[in-house]
Amino acid sequence: MRILFLGDVMGRAGREAVMSRLPGLREAWQLDFVVVNGENATSGHGLSADHARDLLAAGADCITLGDHAFDQRDMLSFIDSEPRIVRPINFAKAAPGKGVRVFETVDGRRILVAQVLGQVFMKRPFDDPFSAIEPVLRxxxxxxxxxxxxxDMHCEATSEKMAMGHWCDGRASVVVGTHTHVPTADAMVLPGGTAYQSDAGMCGDYHSVIGMDKDEPMRRFITGMSKGRFTPASGEATLSGLFVETDDASGRAVRVEMVRHGGRLAQAAP
Structure with missing residues (x-):
């Protein structure tokens, strides 16, 4: 199976990049399944129902969220009517939606997508991600x-992401980190056949501070004072993510490539 995972979509620039480029990539790369992390797609804070529809129409088979899953209030009701959206499995016991779903491709193959939130350096005390994902793996x-x-391992610390990769090795086909918006250069296949990358990066304008227009973040770092709201940068976006090819019989990853399409980080196609 040929799988594309795209990292956190950041604001309008990220949405427009996905909407304009993903249809062509699906055809050119003969993709069987596409997962997009969309939790920052609406003004950098959460995902609205309308913007979720846009990403799905562009060719996403599944959208994952994150700690900003319900920043846009309409997602609280929309997620229960749209089974292609997956929120973190350990977000909260009373949260709407589901943290794991099984999807079927057009030719009948089945892929499971799950998302889990880490604990280290996160603003909220989420439940233990390892015990949350264990029943799914089993x-x-x-x-x-x-x-x-x-x-999709959504958290701050690379060490926690790496630990999740090793925890899932030999059981998951892909473990990919999201949340920090900075792509890491450690894409690999672990010994048990699990494709891994600490962070897929973001789909957004990299002439920024993790996707936000750089002026306000820099002001706060330099002066310790705020003057306005964070707003997503609006320049040309790079689609950042991970391409993985798996063996259908075993579920092992047989190929993994980092994706940097367009914008400032563009590189050759997988």
């Missing part, structure tokens, strides 16, 4: 009921 053996499994 109940859906790779190469059994499903052909592939992707886990």
């Amino acid at each position: 109940n859906y053996p790779r190469g059994g009921q499903i052909h592939a499994m992707l886990v």
Whole structure:
């Protein structure tokens, strides 16, 4: 299975980049399944129902969220009517939506997508991500009921992301980190056949401070004072993410490539 994961979509620039480029990439790269992290797509804070529809129409088969899952209030009701959106499995017991779903491709292959929030340096005390994902790994053996499994590990600390990668190695097909908006250069296949990257980066304008127009963040760093709100940078966006090819019989990753398409970080296609 040929899988594309795109990191955190950041504001209008990120949305427009996904909407304009993803349809062509699906065809050119012969993608079977596309997962997009959309939790910053609406003004940099959460995801609205309308913008979720835009990303799905552009070719996303699944949208994952994060700690800003419900910053846009209409997502509280929309997520229950749209099964292609996955929120963190350990967000809150009373949260709407689901943190794990199984999808079927057009040719009948099945892929599980789950998202989990880390604990280190996060603003809220989320439940233990390792015990949260363990029943999923145990109940859906790779190469059994499903052909592939992707886990979106949404957190700050690279050490926690790496630990999750090793925890899932041999059981998930892909573990990819999100949240920090800075792409890491450590894409690899772990010994048990799990593709891993600490952070996929963002789909946004990199002439910024993690996707925000740089003036206000720099003012706060330099002076310790705020003057206005953070607003997403509006220049040309780079689509950042991870391309993974898996073996259908075993669910193992057989190829992994970092994706940097367009904008300031553009590189050759996988």
